Amino acid sequence: MKKKVAVLPGDGIGQEVMNGALDVLKAVGDWFGHEFEVVQGDIGGVAIDLHGNPLPSETLELCKKSDAVLLGAVGGPKWKDVPVHLRPEKGLLEIRKELGLFANLRPVSTFESLLSASPLKRNVVEDVDFVLVRELTGGLYFGKPSERRGKNKEVAVDTLQYERSEIERVVHKAFQLASKRRKKLTSVDKANVLETSRMWREIVDEVSGSYPDIEVEHLLVDVAAMKLVYQPKQFDVIVTENMFGDILSDEASMLTGSLGMLPSASLREDGFGLYEPVHGSAPDIAGQDKANPLAMILSVAMMLRHSFGLKEEAEMIELAVQEVLNAGYRTGDLWNLGNGPVVGTKAMSQFVVERLEAD
Amino acid sequence: MKKKVAVLPGDGIGQEVMNGALDVLKAVGDWFGHEFEVVQGDIGGVAIDLHGNPLPSETLELCKKSDAVLLGAVGGPKWKDVPVHLRPEKGLLEIRKELGLFANLRPVSTFESLLSASPLKRNVVEDVDFVLVRELTGGLYFGKPSERRGKNKEVAVDTLQYERSEIERVVHKAFQLASKRRKKLTSVDKANVLETSRMWREIVDEVSGSYPDIEVEHLLVDVAAMKLVYQPKQFDVIVTENMFGDILSDEASMLTGSLGMLPSASLREDGFGLYEPVHGSAPDIAGQDKANPLAMILSVAMMLRHSFGLKEEAEMIELAVQEVLNAGYRTGDLWNLGNGPVVGTKAMSQFVVERLEAD
Numbered sequence A, B: 001m002k003k004k005v006a007v008l009p010g011d012g013i014g015q016e017v018m019n020g021a022l023d024v025l026k027a028v029g030d031w032f033g034h035e036f037e038v039v040q041g042d043i044g045g046v047a048i049d050l051h052g053n054p055l056p057s058e059t060l061e062l063c064k065k066s067d068a069v070l071l072g073a074v075g076g077p078k079w080k081d082v083p084v085h086l087r088p089e090k091g092l093l094e095i096r097k098e099l100g101l102f103a104n105l106r107p108v109s110t111f112e113s114l115l116s117a118s119p120l121k122r123n124v125v126e127d128v129d130f131v132l133v134r135e136l137t138g139g140l141y142f143g144k145p146s147e148r149r150g151k152n153k154e155v156a157v158d159t160l161q162y163e164r165s166e167i168e169r170v171v172h173k174a175f176q177l178a179s180k181r182r183k184k185l186t187s188v189d190k191a192n193v194l195e196t197s198r199m200w201r202e203i204v205d206e207v208s209g210s211y212p213d214i215e216v217e218h219l220l221v222d223v224a225a226m227k228l229v230y231q232p233k234q235f236d237v238i239v240t241e242n243m244f245g246d247i248l249s250d251e252a253s254m255l256t257g258s259l260g261m262l263p264s265a266s267l268r269e270d271g272f273g274l275y276e277p278v279h280g281s282a283p284d285i286a287g288q289d290k291a292n293p294l295a296m297i298l299s300v301a302m303m304l305r306h307s308f309g310l311k312e313e314a315e316m317i318e319l320a321v322q323e324v325l326n327a328g329y330r331t332g333d334l335w336n337l338g339n340g341p342v343v344g345t346k347a348m349s350q351f352v353v354e355r356l357e358a359d
């Protein structure tokens, strides 16, 4: 297989974790005889510095001509005081919208050897294994008007808007995912208060007709926020709108206690996707070879699975990560959980590559 | 002191827990020589059945003529299929708005003897002690328009709107509360995306000028959702807008693992307030003398403190609850945490009353 991958390392630790992930991608490609052409582009703070824009048109064009996108992380204190429309994060919001990446998948599962990193008790968190699907290009974060009003600008307004088709497509994605898993879908809304949520719930019920073997549950967002902490094992696939998904997916990312391990995918219907770790740019440890590259490496596995249909290749990476953890290697974020020495970003990536080559 | 209290037991276990709380109120009144006149009114499902309206005008009038309101719980499967504008929860939204109860206070603190009920590890959750202040009468849950649009009603819209004055008053409340506590205020918003949040953040910074001894921190809502699970001890007072507060306060209510213990207050500027447990109407155990009355009893303590300025009386109730727990008594929700027999709603309330009378 021959594929072109747009690589956007971004800011902070982005470049470091990306280097490790690209080594892994190359190793898997060599093993299976795939050719992954990698082309780098700028996004976020580094793009502001170089091009005056967190998402330069060159970067967008590069992504459009590629088969998938790998993204490191964006942002940092350096760009804290630039105008809002020029912030690094704006690059993220725009690339999602411009590429039509409407479904954000966040798998949350535990690594047995890292369970003690969790703030939750072992019996609550062990065997947790769900995917949260967040609608990513609609709702409150994109609605117009978003403005100040009144004589003295004493009123602020944001708009939560959804079209039927925007909800349908992400709900279908979630049902399809549940079909390949434990066949349970939890839809989260605030249908007792919001009109958008009532439409959301109606559509979930309609679409469920096409997936008769999937069990569907509706939860109010406040109840879902409780259950994620109290009974996280009860979930298989969760689907929700953009802002609820933003809050709940970050809440969920804390369950395992190992943020440095969590990958994500942002997809559209045709299989194209953008893959990035859940963690941020961690400016405090940038450039020090301290970052955990495993979330970025697991994001590569998600790309192979979801955009390229390379299931075996994806599983090979996931297994290699598992084995490296089982062997006791830990980066600084998980320093208290290993029995071996703490290793750096490069060494950790190299261990994964070696596991792959040893297979 | 002579005070009139409007008592709205509502649905499910509401009446049972209210009975216990009223016994406690009477016992404290007798001890300190206060006269609390109690007048009952209907709200929620029971009000729909009796008056065709979840918030009958008689109930609203009663509240307006009282010095404070005690509310049990509303809702249940019985009213699941009534039209949205007639649901029991509508009664809650309306009473908040009609009475101007803009600041919802949810204290979250741990009881040493109940720590093992928490899904969190002991070292993460012990000594947690914060109050979440949620703006309660503005934002997305009240914004207009909230409607369907388009030829085929294929677009749904809700509106998130805040006026400067709505934000100022709740932010002042939170600063005042922090002044009486550990002097740290965490303001939660999504200022990197929302215009309402940018105004929110500006106002918090402005208002902070009047409270120079309070340390102020701004957190994005997604980061706050993480920190609540991971580092809940770092909080003293949290203030946020309505919807973020809805989600985060329910997430927070799970930290201690004892939902049946958590009270809440909904206040306006003049000290008037509505007090209710955080838990719902629990229709599955209603009428069986199984409910935990302690959240309702602790809500009475909050009323004494916040609406009537009776600090000593409030502390006496809180101490009595503590002692009853220390003595090992547990209701069914906490059955696995006691060393004594499981007791019913009435017995539990009676134990608290006896502790008060023994003082």
Ligand SMILES: CC(C)[C@H](C(=O)O)[C@@H](O)C(=O)O
Residues within 6 Å of the ligand: A089, A092, A093, A246, B192, B193, B222
């Ligand atoms: C940076 C921000 C706009 C973004 C979001 O909220 O969508 C981030 O928090 C995320 O979740 O990817």
Ligand SMILES: CC(C)[C@H](C(=O)O)[C@@H](O)C(=O)O
Residues within 6 Å of the ligand: A192, A193, A222, B089, B092, B093, B246
């Ligand atoms: C019933 C509902 C409208 C209400 C809310 O979200 O405000 C409830 O969830 C609460 O938090 O008191």
